[in-house]
Amino acid sequence: MFEIENTLFTIVMFSYLASMLLYFFYIAIKKETLSKVAFAVQLFGFVLHTAAIICRGIGAGRLPLTNQYEFATSFAWGLCLLSLIFIFRNRFYVMGAFVSPVTFLLIGYAAMQSKEVRSLMPALRSNWLGIHVSTAILAYGAFGVAFVLGIIFLLRDKLSARGFLDQHIPNKEKLDLIEYRSVSLGILFLSFTIITGAIWAERAWGSYWSWDPKETWSLITWLIYAVYLHLRVRRGYQGKGAAIFAVVGFICVLFTYVGVNTFIPGLHSYG
């Protein structure tokens, strides 16, 4: 089963790389059909990615959400899923050129991690694991989409100097709205992640909040997006101010995931 997973994972990496290049060519050559092909290749990669994760789950005999590799590949999967939904719903294929490099970097980071399947420590043997981590993946994916939209928003004036992009990137108001919808989804899932994590921690360690670095950084991320939501309803801060926080928020997400595990030891050191 792990051999199948490895093969699928390699194809997924190449699919994401191909879709990224196709999105770039789409913008460079300005050929509409390329955007559809890029999207199709991304979708193909996503389907195989799903299969690879399922294979790992079957091979490991548990949910594949417990170490750096498994979370990184799931993170990339979540981002890919959310970006496919947002691209398709808004027919906003240019977004693919911005989101696919992030997806590719994440899957690349996953490829650098150890794929060894380790037995679960007793604290991780909980039904809460699946709920807690899967909602975190969806939250991170939604924030990844918001990050990309924030970048596009901030670059829109420069990008719109090119006629093609001006026609294919929604206006700032719509961008802001899509970004808001993405953050809304993300913060809802993040809240759920934090709450389920707290319930699990209470059962495993006897304390639902211990100011563990991972907990603290997830709170920091939540607070950053809370600022984002408040800024959006204040006059003068919509658009640009909110977009900056969408970008900063995702940097916090990345630090929560990679930085905390790498630099700060704590209860979540395993994943």
Place this chain on the structure above:
Amino acid sequence: MKESLRKVLKFISSMRFAIILLLVLVFACVIGSLIPQGYSYSYYYSAYSERLAAIILALNLDSVFHSWWFVLITAFLVLNLLLCNIIRLPSLIKRTKAYTSPVNLPNSFPKAGETIEGVYKGDIQSFFKTLGMKSSSGSDRHYAHKNVIGVWGAWICHIGVLLLILGYSLGQMTYKEYTVYGVPGEMKRIGDTSLVLSIDDFEIGLREDDTVEQYTAVITVYNLEQGTEGRTAVISVNNPADLYGLRFYQNSTGWAATVSVDKEGAFLQESVVCSGDYLVVSDNEDLVIYFNAFYPDYVLIQGYGPATRSSGLNNPAYLYSVYYKGRILGMNVLLKDEVLTIDDYTVHFTEPQNYTLIQIKKDSFTFLAFIGGLVIMAGLFLAFYVQVSAVEAVECEDGSWKITATCKKSNMAFKNKLNEVLTSEPKGEENNV
């Protein structure tokens, strides 16, 4: 004076102040996560420069989340949320009333979000039905609203945050925590309570690859005030048990050994000592045997020190220290069948076994914090996905209907549906004008 107080209250309840507080909290949390928390003073002086260590300790940066200034920021946030919600309450009630029972239409039509206008020429009942709305019937004026509760989303979310902070704060002020450790067969008093914990059994479940699958303890708790009848429970990691109003957690484990002391060849004392614990020699309290660590499969690694090759009891070894009048006399490793001799005393370490560490907690306000969390979720869901919309239809002289609708800018689904209905051909010739 009244004016300045009003200004202060206005600022404290403002969104600007809320944003400032959130950002300050972010900054405090970053500091708290980067500087190791809760260590001794000497740690900071060894880990940082003298000046930086002094700053860390002076500003309570070694205990950010329990510092007075962190509590103060949180208190301001509570005040801000409380005032904000109190101030917003009348306007929200007014808005809700405006949506649910509009009078003098269209002047009182709520226009909090985006307004869409158009003309519809079909059957007005089917128009509202298509939008998933039920209109209040009238001859020449119809009105319908949907998801009015969505107006309360942010307000409910704030209530959730307040409940969560309240639950956490009360819990921090009132919680009780005890730790009991021992080997099967031991009975220990739980702190200052009238309860006694008996460790009936303790088992470490191992997998084939020698990794730990689960730690399971069987415990019985006796209440000395209620007789000798005890309550028994099986606890394991992730599966605590509630007994006598306390929650018992299987927290961790370690090694224990039976330490016996002979004096001049005659038995003096014997007891089970856990690693990290000590034994005071009964007839010479100045002499203390400290049990540092146990290695089930001992190996001495050059440049590293004592270690264990596996968890199997293949080559048991006991690392111990001897103290006399508080001063360390020596530290060494005892292998199986070896004894420690100190003047007339002979010390034996035997029968290595696992001990269990059981954490016992009582936090009566955990439920409040979790309710707060759920209320936050509900508030966010209402704010983002239960979006209020209202539609008014006024019949024109030519028989068509002038449509005025309102919804949040982000309510794309409603806007799209409405535009779709307004631009579509009405069904049935009889509805055409």
